[in-house]
Amino acid sequence: MASIEWSSGRLRSVQDLTADIRLFEIERDGPFMPAAPGAHINVGVEIAGRPDTRSYSVVGADDDGLYRIAVKRVPQSRGGSAYMWSLAPGARMRVSAPRNHFPLSLGKGDYFLVAGGIGITPLYGMALALAETGARFRLAYAARTRADLAFADVLAARLGDRLSLHIAAEGERIDLAAEIDALPADAELYICGPLPMFEAARRHWQTRGRAPARFRFETFGSSGRYASEPFRVKIPRLGKDIVVPQNQSLLEALEDAGVEMISDCRRGECGLCTLPILETDGIVDHRDVFFSDRQKAAGGKICTCVSRVSGGEIVLDTPDRAG
Amino acid sequence: MTSAQKTSARVNAAPAETPTFPLNAWYAAAWSHEIEHALAPRTICGKEIVLYRRTDGAVAALENACWHRLLPLSLGWLQGDEVVCGYHGLVFDAGGRCTHMPAQETINPSACVRTYPVIERHRLVWIWPGDPALADPAEMPDFHWNDGTEWIGEGGTYYGLRCDYRLIVDNLMDLTHETYVHAGSIGHDAITAASFDVTHTDRTATVTRWMLGIDPPPFWARNLGKPGLVDRWQIITFQAPSVVVGDVGVAPVGTGAQQGDRSQGVNGCFLAAITPATATTCHYFWNFVRTFKKDDEALTRSINLAHVNAEGKGLYDQDVTVLEAQQRAIETHPRLPFYNLNIDAGALWARRMIDRLLADEAQRSAPAAAAE
Ligand code: FES
Ligand code: FES
Ligand SMILES: [Fe+2]
Numbered sequence: 001m002a003s004i005e006w007s008s009g010r011l012r013s014v015q016d017l018t019a020d021i022r023l024f025e026i027e028r029d030g031p032f033m034p035a036a037p038g039a040h041i042n043v044g045v046e047i048a049g050r051p052d053t054r055s056y057s058v059v060g061a062d063d064d065g066l067y068r069i070a071v072k073r074v075p076q077s078r079g080g081s082a083y084m085w086s087l088a089p090g091a092r093m094r095v096s097a098p099r100n101h102f103p104l105s106l107g108k109g110d111y112f113l114v115a116g117g118i119g120i121t122p123l124y125g126m127a128l129a130l131a132e133t134g135a136r137f138r139l140a141y142a143a144r145t146r147a148d149l150a151f152a153d154v155l156a157a158r159l160g161d162r163l164s165l166h167i168a169a170e171g172e173r174i175d176l177a178a179e180i181d182a183l184p185a186d187a188e189l190y191i192c193g194p195l196p197m198f199e200a201a202r203r204h205w206q207t208r209g210r211a212p213a214r215f216r217f218e219t220f221g222s223s224g225r226y227a228s229e230p231f232r233v234k235i236p237r238l239g240k241d242i243v244v245p246q247n248q249s250l251l252e253a254l255e256d257a258g259v260e261m262i263s264d265c266r267r268g269e270c271g272l273c274t275l276p277i278l279e280t281d282g283i284v285d286h287r288d289v290f291f292s293d294r295q296k297a298a299g300g301k302i303c304t305c306v307s308r309v310s311g312g313e314i315v316l317d318t319p320d321r322a323g
Numbered sequence: 324m325t326s327a328q329k330t331s332a333r334v335n336a337a338p339a340e341t342p343t344f345p346l347n348a349w350y351a352a353a354w355s356h357e358i359e360h361a362l363a364p365r366t367i368c369g370k371e372i373v374l375y376r377r378t379d380g381a382v383a384a385l386e387n388a389c390w391h392r393l394l395p396l397s398l399g400w401l402q403g404d405e406v407v408c409g410y411h412g413l414v415f416d417a418g419g420r421c422t423h424m425p426a427q428e429t430i431n432p433s434a435c436v437r438t439y440p441v442i443e444r445h446r447l448v449w450i451w452p453g454d455p456a457l458a459d460p461a462e463m464p465d466f467h468w469n470d471g472t473e474w475i476g477e478g479g480t481y482y483g484l485r486c487d488y489r490l491i492v493d494n495l496m497d498l499t500h501e502t503y504v505h506a507g508s509i510g511h512d513a514i515t516a517a518s519f520d521v522t523h524t525d526r527t528a529t530v531t532r533w534m535l536g537i538d539p540p541p542f543w544a545r546n547l548g549k550p551g552l553v554d555r556w557q558i559i560t561f562q563a564p565s566v567v568v569g570d571v572g573v574a575p576v577g578t579g580a581q582q583g584d585r586s587q588g589v590n591g592c593f594l595a596a597i598t599p600a601t602a603t604t605c606h607y608f609w610n611f612v613r614t615f616k617k618d619d620e621a622l623t624r625s626i627n628l629a630h631v632n633a634e635g636k637g638l639y640d641q642d643v644t645v646l647e648a649q650q651r652a653i654e655t656h657p658r659l660p661f662y663n664l665n666i667d668a669g670a671l672w673a674r675r676m677i678d679r680l681l682a683d684e685a686q687r688s689a690p691a692a693a694a695e
Contacts, residue, residue, distance in 0.1 A: 034688065036456075063687070101433035105418055106455060107440075129456070213420035217432050269431045292428035 004042055009095035011087050012066060017150040020073045021118060022085060023059065025066045028095040032065045037125040038102035038190075038218070041067050044094030047079035047247065054080035055267075057122035057192075057218065058098055059151075061129060067095065070150060072118040074223070079247040102190075102218040104129060110184050111137035114174060114201060116193020117148065122218050123192055124151050131158050140174045142166040142193065176201045180208060192218040195287055196225055203293065217289070219267050224285040226310035231282060234315045235259065244308070251304040259318060261304070268306035275316045277302050282312020343487060344368055344599040345680040346453030348564050349463050351596035351608045352441075353448045354480065358382055362406065364397035366483075366600040368452040372439060373397040377404045382448050383417035386437040390421060396436070445469040447596065447608060453684075464566040468592045468612050475617040477627050478594065478610025484643060486650035488565055488597045488605035489674060494642055495567040495595055496530055496669035498557055504641050508629070513537040513555070521668040528561045528672035536576045542629075543573040546589050546615060546622075552576040553588075559669065563676035565597040589615040603650060609639060 009028040016022050026043070035041070035058035042053045056069035071084045087093070104126045111130055115123040120141055130137045139159060143149045146167055155163050166172040180189070180201070191201050198217055205215045230246050233253070244253040251273050255261055263273040268288030277284065277299060286296040288303035295301070302316065352365050353374060363374045364387050371387040373396045387395045389408040399409035405422060406415050413434065414423035421434035440451040440458035445466040451458035468474045484491075494500060502515050511534075519532040534555040539547060547553065553573040560568050574580035574588025591613040598606040611630060616622050631637040635644075663671060 031688070103435065105438070133456070211416075211422075212430060213416050213418065213422045219432065265431075265433070269433060271427060271431075289432060290427070290429055295428060 004099070005097040006042075006044075006094055007097070009093045011089055011091040011093055013089050014087070017070060018148050021070050021148075021150045022073070023068060023070050023150075024084065024087070025068055026093060026095055027066055028097075032063075033097050034063045035061060035067060035098035035125075036100055037061055037104040037129045038122050039098040039100040040102075040122070041069065041098050042096035043069070043084075045080045045083040047083060052080070053094075053096075054084075057102075058125065059121050060125045067098070070118065070121050082247075102192075102216065104190070105188070106133060106135070109136065110187035111135060112179060112183055112187055112189045113137060113139040114176070114179075114189065114191040114193065114197070115139065115141045116197045117143055118150075119192035119194070119218070120150060121192070123190060124155065126190060127155060127163075128158055131162070138162050138164065138179075140164050140166060140179065142168060142172075142174050142197070145169045177204050180204050180210070185210075186214070188214045188216060190216045194223055198289075199293070219269060219289055224287045224308060224310075226283065226285045226308075228308055229310060231309040232313035233309075234313065235318055236278070236315065237317055238320060249305055250302070250308060254304060260320060263305055266305040268303050271303065273304045274301045275304055275318060276300065278315040278317055280309060280312060280314040282309040282314060284308075284314070285310050342681055342684070343489065343602050345564050345677070345684050347451070347457050347684060348453065348680065349442065349449040349451055349458075350565070350598040351447045351606070352384070352450040352598065354608070355443055355446050355448055358448055360401060362397045362399065362401060364395065365450075365606075366604075367450050367606075368599050369601055370439075370452050371395065372450065372452075373406070374441075374448065375401060375406070377417055379404075381417075382441045382443055384439040384441045384450055385415065385417075385419055386439075388436065389413060390415075390434045390436055446471055464562040464596070466566060466568070466594065466596060468568060469594050469610055474592060474612035474614055475623060476591075476610050476612030477623055478608065479627070479631055480609070481607040481631075481639070481643060483600060484605050484607050484646065485603065486605065486646040487603055487653070488599045489677065490646050490649055491595065491597045491605065491607055491642075492561060492565060492567060492673050492677075493667070493670040494646060495569065495593075496528070496559060496561055496673050497666050498530075498532070498559065498569075499666050500642075500645075504645055505638055508638060509540055509542060511537070511540050514557075521672060523672045523676075526563045526676060528669055528676065530557075530559045530669035532557045533581050535581070539573050543589065546613075547573055547575070549575055554578070554580045556580065561669070561673040561676070563673070564680055565599070565677075567593075567595040567597070569593040569595075589613070591615075603654070607639075 007028050007030045009026050012025040012027045014022055014024055040055045040057045042055050045052050045054050059068040059070050071081050073081050073085050102122055113123045113127055127139045166174050191198055228246050231244050233242050233244060240257055242253055242257045244250050251261060251263055261273060264270045269290055271290040284302055285308045287306040290303055346368055350367055352367050358374050358376050360376050365372050372384050373387040374382060374384050376382050387397050389396055391411060391413050394408055394410040396406050396408055399407045404417050412425050413421055415436055416422050419436045419438040421430055424430050440455050442449045442460055442463060446469050499515050501509050513534040517532050517534045519530055522529050536552045537555055539553040554576050555573045558570040570592050572588050572590035574585055578587040580588050591611060594610040596608040600606055611626050629637060630639045
């Protein structure tokens with residue numbers, strides 16, 4: 001992975017946007033590099049006493065020298081959110097320069113933005129930027145309950161009827177199929193939200209023969225179809241029997257157990273960390289975007305950096321032929 | 324003038340990290356006819372860019388480095404309107420999005436290369452190397468003399484000329500050099516004798532020189548085709564950051580050219596769009612266009628050859644010799660400043676405007692510290 005420019009920084013302030021979404025204003029030492037819509041920063045966190053890093057989308061494209069990120073406290077998370085929520089204003093942090101894996105291309109005609117839950121964070125700045133340039137776009141933003149909406153007031157004021165809110169608890173879903181069918185042929189879709197939402201949108205996009213390059217997505221928000229729980233993994237070739245704790249990824253657990261692994265993105269995108277599945281009696285919760293639906297259904301391999309097993313154990317192979 | 328405002332004209336060897344060109348501007352990258360359905364690499368403002376013409380005629384400009392392992396995309400090939408990397412076959416569309424990855428059924432969503440805003444106008448392809456969100460067509464320099472309709476001429480480009488682009492701006496904003504660098508052709512003692520006016524706006528600087536009742540130099544005498552003394556003009560306008568247009572010509576003495584009636588005279592324009600490639604190299608797009616003898620193709624050809632020719636004896640070849648020697652001297656004498664003369668007023672206003680654009684850009688990228 002391309003090297004990350006780290007610098008020290010300080011948590012300037014926090015603000016609760018909802019019961020479980022907190023906004024962090026971070027001041028990074030050194031020259032300020034503005035973050036374009038879709039950009040993220042990495043921050044140093046501590047998980048079970050060990051340093052680690054997490055990526056968070058930068059909220060908005062403010063150029064006042066502060067980076068704003070919104071972190072959702074996820075009880076079954078790998079621990080990054082718990083650490084962030086433990087920080088008080090004034091805390092010192094390690095902060096990277098912004099990078100962008102989810103850039104917004106301007107001047108493309110029509111845009112359809114789809115946000116689910118905390119997935120609003122990258123799309124918020126995109127929507128404001130598009131509103132600024134006068135582009136044709138819509139933002140559909142789904143949340144569990146009305147109280148779970150973050151940024152809805154600003155968005156409503158700036159976007160007017162280009163914003164639609166969908167409250168799951170009130171039975172309102174985004175009709176992805178209808179929305180996609182109504183888009184002009186050259187429209188681009190930008191989506192960030194839970195995996196099932198992403199997969200439904202991508203499936204429909206593909207079925208309709210739309211250009212894959214116009215389907216843009218960000219994966220930080222992707223949680224699985226099932227809640228994270230501890231599970232057991234066995235590697236007969238190495239004689240290993242490991243339990244993956246709830247707040248650790250399969251990849252990290254394997255590494256900790258001394259299994260040599262290669263990886264790069266650690267976001268389920270590149271496919272470097274995948275291992276063959278020998279058998280499983282649980283459900284493989286594929287959380288990556290590397291495998292196609294066909295490959296996931298076939299169940300031959302698992303992307304260890306993000307995917308998990310629910311309700312059972314799994315037996316994996318490794319490429320290690322030393323023994 | 325405060326000392327802060329003197330900077331760039333005095334201190335030539337700026338520390339390497341101090342930018343010498345603004346990124347948020349339109350720069351000429353190629354002549355339109357040079358960009359076909361094929362990959363054409365260019366270095367523009369320190370950025371490696373690959374250009375090509377799509378099948379719908381529009382020009383695409385992509386970062387010339389594959390997302391995967393940075394191989395220049397210009398070493399690959401086009402497949403329809405998409406670029407195939409010549410190393411492992413990743414494919415990028417004209418928007419910079421990856422559309423194919425070998426040996427997998429999905430595409431990594433981060434895979435893309437940067438694209439640059441492009442405008443094709445006045446027979447040139449212009450690129451905006453800075454923040455695409457700021458790319459405003461209204462900021463295109465006025466270069467309409469080059470569009471081949473009212474004014475006729477065929478120019479060319481010095482690609483990779485080895486000097487800081489600002490040295491060319493200096494050169495064109497002060498034509499007293501004609502008498503020395505171009506002695507024997509357009510040079511004329513009257514140029515050094517005549518006084519001149521310098522004016523400016525926010526984005527332009529203009530040097531106006533009228534030489535009244537002089538002997539015409541040979542080029543102008545031939546094309547005027549009338550005997551006797553002439554009134555000669557040179558009205559040179561700089562448009563920040565790096566376009567220079569010189570309105571030049573002669574008319575029989577006292578026929579009212581200075582008052583605005585050029586109908587008895589002959590008029591040409593030298594055109595320069597100068598594009599920084601790196602801090603010490605640039606691309607010089609030049610032309611000389613005219614409104615007289617517009618159908619005379621032999622004249623068009625001979626004017627072109629008079630500026631640049633294979634023997635390196637053209638007018639601009641003479642300038643290039645001076646400019647590259649000057650750049651080398653700057654590098655061998657990093658601590659010696661430039662001193663300025665009265666004749667440098669036009670160049671100093673031009674550099675002031677460049678500095679202002681640079682300061683705006685510096686501020687845009689570091690507002691936090693400045694604001695508190
Ligand atoms: S490390 Fe890239 S998919 Fe797991
Ligand atoms: S470097 Fe371009 S495909 Fe590998
Ligand atoms: Fe010259």
